[in-house]
Amino acid sequence: MSTTRRKLDALRAQVDESMGQRTLRATGGDTEPSHPPQFSPVPSEKDIGRRSKLSLGTLDLNRVIPDPNQPRRQFDNDELARLAESLQQTGQLQPIRVRWDEEQKSWIIISGERRYRAARLAGLKTIDCSFHENDLTNSATLEQQLVENLQREDLTPLEEAEAYTQLMQINDWNGKQLAAALHISPSRITRAMALLSLPDDVQQQVQTGDLAAATAYELTKVSDPLEQRNLASQAVEGRMTQRDIAATLKAQRRQKRRSSTGVNLTFLADNGLRVQVRSPRRQTYPDVLEALQQAVEDVQLRIDSRVFL
Structure with missing residues (x-):
């Protein structure tokens, strides 16, 4: 009888152990739990959909939102359609990077918004993600997004210029410091930010691609907005090239120097x-x-x- 009792006690101990009980204490030959069994906690909202390797996981698309401060504003519809078709045929080859936002109770995209948009266009319900655990400042997030977009050449000239401006304001940097942080030439920053000095309608021509950024940069050397608009119109209509505008401005500067020398x-x-x-x-x-x-x-x-x- 005692043998049977011991076997039952041992079996009960094994069951308790499997339920999370770690240690036992003896009481008069019997074994009792030293503390109540501890069960695995219910996953927090943040951890739903994540795998055992917490840096990777699959989330419902409705739990992911774009970053409102993402420097990229425009996405080519034809490219999105091609990417959506690729996702349907071959699946997602690379996860997007996301960070948790406690206020919005959602995952915000750090990089990969184009894949996110294509997944929605393809009718997918979930998306593979790489989770960024550490807190990111607005500056660090913007810097990562900007670097990725610059490497992929995904930004329009004005989006690039605006992102440079934001980073300089957030970090109180000058152009040289920004260039060092992004590992690009200072002249690239100077030329890009000069576009923001053009009249709004001329900037819109750059944004739509009607006016090439290199041609628009030549116009930043003109102080008169009316002349800028006139030259921009001639360039858009094909009556002047970037080289023509540069030559015209050079001749004007030469004439001005002659008139100022006496x-x-x-x-x-x-x-x-x-x-x-x-x-x-x-x-x-x-x-x-x-x-x-x-x-x-x-x-x-x-x-x-x-x-x-």
Whole structure:
């Protein structure tokens, strides 16, 4: 009888152990749990859909939302349609990166919004994700998104310029510091941000692709908004190329330099005398001739008046 009792006690101990009980204590030959059995906790909302390797998992699409501060604003519909077809045929080859937002109780996309949009377009219910556990500042998130988009060349010129501006404002950086952080040339940042100085309607032409960014950059060297619009219209209509605009502006600058240098002329006479004509403003030769004639009249008056040198 005692043998049977011991076997039953041992069996009960094994059952308790399997239910989460870790240690037993003896009480008069019997075994009792040292504490109530502890069961695995119910998963928090954050952990639903995650695998044992918590850095990866599959989420319902309705639990994932785009980042409202994502620098990329435009997505090509044809490219999304092709990617959606690929997802239907071959599945998702690379997870998107997401971070948890406690306020919104949702996963926010760090990178991979194009795949997310294509998955919705394809009618998929879930999406594979890579989870970022550590907290990310707005600056760090934006920097990661910007670097990824720059590497993939997914940003429009104005989206790129706006992202640069945000990063500089958030971190109180100058262009050189931003270039060092992103590992790109300072001139790329300068040229991109210059586009934001153009009139809104000209920026819209850049955004839609009607006006090339390189051509638009040439227009930033023009101070008059009306002239910027005029040159932009000619470029969009195909009447001027980037090279034409650059040549026109270069000629204007050359003419302006000439007009700002004034006049400094020297005339040599046969008797060895040297006559100089100077003016702080640009003059013509008729203007010079008139001035010399007045000088001759003044010299003749001095001779007639017997004024000696």
